Amino acid sequence: MSGTIEVERHEAEAVNSAKLRQPLYTARRKIFPKRASGSYRSFKWLVMAVTLGIYYLTPWLRWDRGPHAPDQAVLVDLANRRFYFFFIEIWPQEFFLVAGLLVMAGLGLFLVTSTVGRAWCGYTCPQTVWVDLFLVVERAVEGDRNARIKLDQAPWSARKLGLRLAKHAIWIAIAVATGGAWIFYFADAPTLFVELFTAQAAPVAYITVAILTATTYTFGGLMREQVCTYMCPWPRIQAAMLDEHSLTVTYNDWRGEPRSRHAKRAQAQGIATGDCVDCNACVVVCPMGIDIRDGQQLECITCALCIDACDGVMDKLGRERGLISYATLADYNANMALATGNGAHAIEPAKVRDAGGALSEAVAHFHLRKIFRPRTFIYFGGWALVGLMLIYGLVTRDRLEMNVLHDRNPQFVVLSDGSIRNGYTVKLLNKVPEVRTVLVSLHDLPGATMNVVGIDLPDSVSVPVTLEPDRTKSLKIYVRQPRELGAGGVQALRFTVEDRSTLEAADYTTSFESPE
Amino acid sequence: MSDKKIDDVTGISTTGHEWDGIRELDNPMPRWWLWTFYATIVWALAYTIAYPAWPLISSATNGMLGYSSRAELRTELDGAVAARADYAAAVAAAPVEDIIADEALRQFATSAGAAAFKVNCVQCHGSGAAGSAGYPNLNDDEWLWGGTPEDIRVTIAHGIRFEADGETRFSEMPAFGGMLGRDEVTALATHVKALGEGGDLSGPGAELFANNCASCHGEAGKGDITLGAPDLTDAIWLYGSTSADIAAQIRAPRHGVMPGWIDRLGETTVKELTVYVHSLGGGQ
Numbered sequence: 001m002s003g004t005i006e007v008e009r010h011e012a013e014a015v016n017s018a019k020l021r022q023p024l025y026t027a028r029r030k031i032f033p034k035r036a037s038g039s040y041r042s043f044k045w046l047v048m049a050v051t052l053g054i055y056y057l058t059p060w061l062r063w064d065r066g067p068h069a070p071d072q073a074v075l076v077d078l079a080n081r082r083f084y085f086f087f088i089e090i091w092p093q094e095f096f097l098v099a100g101l102l103v104m105a106g107l108g109l110f111l112v113t114s115t116v117g118r119a120w121c122g123y124t125c126p127q128t129v130w131v132d133l134f135l136v137v138e139r140a141v142e143g144d145r146n147a148r149i150k151l152d153q154a155p156w157s158a159r160k161l162g163l164r165l166a167k168h169a170i171w172i173a174i175a176v177a178t179g180g181a182w183i184f185y186f187a188d189a190p191t192l193f194v195e196l197f198t199a200q201a202a203p204v205a206y207i208t209v210a211i212l213t214a215t216t217y218t219f220g221g222l223m224r225e226q227v228c229t230y231m232c233p234w235p236r237i238q239a240a241m242l243d244e245h246s247l248t249v250t251y252n253d254w255r256g257e258p259r260s261r262h263a264k265r266a267q268a269q270g271i272a273t274g275d276c277v278d279c280n281a282c283v284v285v286c287p288m289g290i291d292i293r294d295g296q297q298l299e300c301i302t303c304a305l306c307i308d309a310c311d312g313v314m315d316k317l318g319r320e321r322g323l324i325s326y327a328t329l330a331d332y333n334a335n336m337a338l339a340t341g342n343g344a345h346a347i348e349p350a351k352v353r354d355a356g357g358a359l360s361e362a363v364a365h366f367h368l369r370k371i372f373r374p375r376t377f378i379y380f381g382g383w384a385l386v387g388l389m390l391i392y393g394l395v396t397r398d399r400l401e402m403n404v405l406h407d408r409n410p411q412f413v414v415l416s417d418g419s420i421r422n423g424y425t426v427k428l429l430n431k432v433p434e435v436r437t438v439l440v441s442l443h444d445l446p447g448a449t450m451n452v453v454g455i456d457l458p459d460s461v462s463v464p465v466t467l468e469p470d471r472t473k474s475l476k477i478y479v480r481q482p483r484e485l486g487a488g489g490v491q492a493l494r495f496t497v498e499d500r501s502t503l504e505a506a507d508y509t510t511s512f513e514s515p516e
Numbered sequence: 517m518s519d520k521k522i523d524d525v526t527g528i529s530t531t532g533h534e535w536d537g538i539r540e541l542d543n544p545m546p547r548w549w550l551w552t553f554y555a556t557i558v559w560a561l562a563y564t565i566a567y568p569a570w571p572l573i574s575s576a577t578n579g580m581l582g583y584s585s586r587a588e589l590r591t592e593l594d595g596a597v598a599a600r601a602d603y604a605a606a607v608a609a610a611p612v613e614d615i616i617a618d619e620a621l622r623q624f625a626t627s628a629g630a631a632a633f634k635v636n637c638v639q640c641h642g643s644g645a646a647g648s649a650g651y652p653n654l655n656d657d658e659w660l661w662g663g664t665p666e667d668i669r670v671t672i673a674h675g676i677r678f679e680a681d682g683e684t685r686f687s688e689m690p691a692f693g694g695m696l697g698r699d700e701v702t703a704l705a706t707h708v709k710a711l712g713e714g715g716d717l718s719g720p721g722a723e724l725f726a727n728n729c730a731s732c733h734g735e736a737g738k739g740d741i742t743l744g745a746p747d748l749t750d751a752i753w754l755y756g757s758t759s760a761d762i763a764a765q766i767r768a769p770r771h772g773v774m775p776g777w778i779d780r781l782g783e784t785t786v787k788e789l790t791v792y793v794h795s796l797g798g799g800q
């Protein structure tokens with residue numbers, strides 16, 4: 001080897017390489033991703049810590065809501081049909097708030113994808129995060145890439161068996177913890193924790209843990225990139241969200257090609273070479289097992305680890321970073337045109353460099369203002385609009401509501417003194433976790449009085465009713481009107497309910513039927 | 517249509533299918549996918565052995581697990597009966613007044629009674645219990661035989677003019693058409709109508725009423741629930757409120773019959789029906 005700089009060279013072939021094609025059915029190629037280091041890797045460690053932290057710890061956060069409601073900050077109470085999120089409590093009829101959040105999540109995904117490509121896939125998707133976590137375990141137990149390949153090829157021995165058992169045992173432990181954390185969102189976490197370990201929890205809890213353990217272990221440990229490539233619909237959909245100004249992980253062949261393993265020797269012979277030394281560092285770190293130099297591919301989750309790997313190589317070689325970089329298709333095409341004289345000839349590395357050997361001024365680089373374009377404005381606008389609507393809906397929603405159902409059979413009853421009686425089912429929704437006394441009143445019907453079944457009071461126009469905390473109360477109310485005061489036929493009738501202490505009120509207009 | 521090409525960008529062969537210039541890459545399936553596919557076939561076969569599936573000439577295979585949807589329904593119904601056994605037992609044991617006083621028991625009995633009402637009572641009293649001419653409205657506050665829970669229970673249990681039951685309620689108004697003349701009946705009807713609507717009570721009907729009717733309906737025409745004699749002063753008329761309706765009823769009274777239900781439905785259901793009827797708004 002000539003030259004003074006040593007770059008480690010790896011033997012690697014992309015799993016989707018055309019050379020490895022098989023007809024019809026293909027066995028999975030094992031991938032042994034090498035540990036990467038660099039700024040993207042550091043950022044990914046951080047994202048992993050935050051997302052896993054949120055997932056595992058959230059159910060344990062407490063939030064005091066008084067004696068009549070659970071004190072778990074985030075809780076989906078299926079039995080009582082309530083959803084608690086810190087200071088927000090959602091009833092089933094307010095589920096549009098959750099639907100709105102999902103719409104926001106969707107639009108947010110479009111927004112992020114149109115600007116920074118598959119950032120969801122590369123950084124925050126649970127599949128990516130858990131695979132990363134499983135890989136940490138794999139490396140800790142079996143070693144880095146080369147050691148793992150060696151172990152994989154070695155015949156079975158006590159050591160190999162021990163290492164494999166240890167790895168799978170830790171994976172399963174993580175999988176159990178993952179499935180276990182999930183069910184804590186649906187019940188009081190500390191109570192359920194004790195119940196789980198004393199065999200007192202409901203069978204559905206154990207079944208859920210078992211299913212999620214199986215899926216986590218299978219997807220994170222055994223299937224990995226297969227999930228992204230073959231099972232997930234998102235790689236197919238996201239193509240519709242990308243345009244020529246979206247950032248994606250790109251191999252900049254306009255400066256990398258022609259690649260050469262022996263650049264010095266080639267240059268000595270007067271052959272032009274690009275920056276790529278064909279060391280395969282980018283291939284061996286790739287968790288998807290592909291070669292980014294083959295161009296944009298469906299398999300690439302844009303985890304950016306190949307950028308870290310190549311930047312390390314470029315640093316060693318003393319060249320500019322960014323042979324593999326986040327770039328837009330527009331910039332890439334511009335630079336390609338520069339390097340190939342608008343496609344007139346093969347890539348000429350000299351064309352992108354100035355006399356001093358540095359990258360030329362003419363090379364296009366990503367500029368932040370490219371983020372602001374109609375597509376992103378529309379996504380952001382839609383996202384923000386839904387968000388504002390949700391906030392508006394949340395702060396203006398009623399915590400005391402009334403629904404009235406008029407009896408239809410019979411529509412009215414003639415009483416012995418000739419007065420007319422109508423029946424109503426009145427539902428009062430007390431959406432705060434406190435007992436409160438409200439006043440139900442009748443309006444707009446001359447001479448009408450009511451009596452509430454189960455409340456022993458003389459007929460009147462207003463009846464005080466005590467509401468249980470955080471519950472719906474259903475009342476049967478009979479309204480009667482003396483015949484001589486009625487107009488006959490259908491008359492309007494309005495019920496109101498008011499909480500005099502909080503000044504909350506609701507009303508409902510219905511009708512009162514009487515003979516013509 | 518099927519000329520295979522090597523795709524320029526990927527270097528992969530196409531399947532030869534082409535739609536508007538779009539070609540399909542011939543990528544191989546993952547092998548585990550194939551195994552999953554075989555596994556679903558095995559599963560399907562096993563399923564048809566375990567569960568009823570294959571049609572035979574006049575029936576179908578029963579399946580090794582002995583499952584049937586009818587048996588599952590049976591189990592669920594039994595489960596429902598078992599789940600409400602506590603309430604059912606409490607309703608069976610408690611007197612009607614106690615059931616009404618207890619919120620939970622009342623709700624349970626009202627629902628059960630509503631169901632029984634729909635099966636047994638709506639044919640005469642209507643689905644809203646509002647009755648019709650000749651069939652009393654159970655929502656209002658007039659009761660021929662009393663509107664307390666116990667009165668209602670006795671009426672439902674033993675019926676009215678139901679000869680098969682020795683304890684049935686019985687009343688019979690004589691047919692005055694054979695005893696009084698045409699004019700007298702008309703005068704009486706005029707008087708009775710005036711009782712309820714207000715009007716001249718000094719006409720010839722007053723004396724006729726005192727002599728013929730007051731013994732059951734009372735001097736003031738207020739009726740008597742112990743005799744099943746209706747109140748003639750209120751706004752509710754079982755057989756109509758016009759003078760002609762009233763005169764017809766005086767001449768040749770119609771007498772409705774209600775069966776007693778105790779033998780058919782049993783003690784508990786009768787109590788549940790009582791609670792339901794009492795809840796309709798007129799119960800006392």
Ligand code: SF4
Binds near residue numbers: 256278311324
């Ligand atoms: S792109 Fe970078 S990391 Fe990949 S082979 Fe070339 S020099 Fe090595």
Ligand code: SF4
Binds near residue numbers: 249299300303305
């Ligand atoms: S090609 Fe690069 S960005 Fe894409 S998945 Fe592989 S390592 Fe990640």
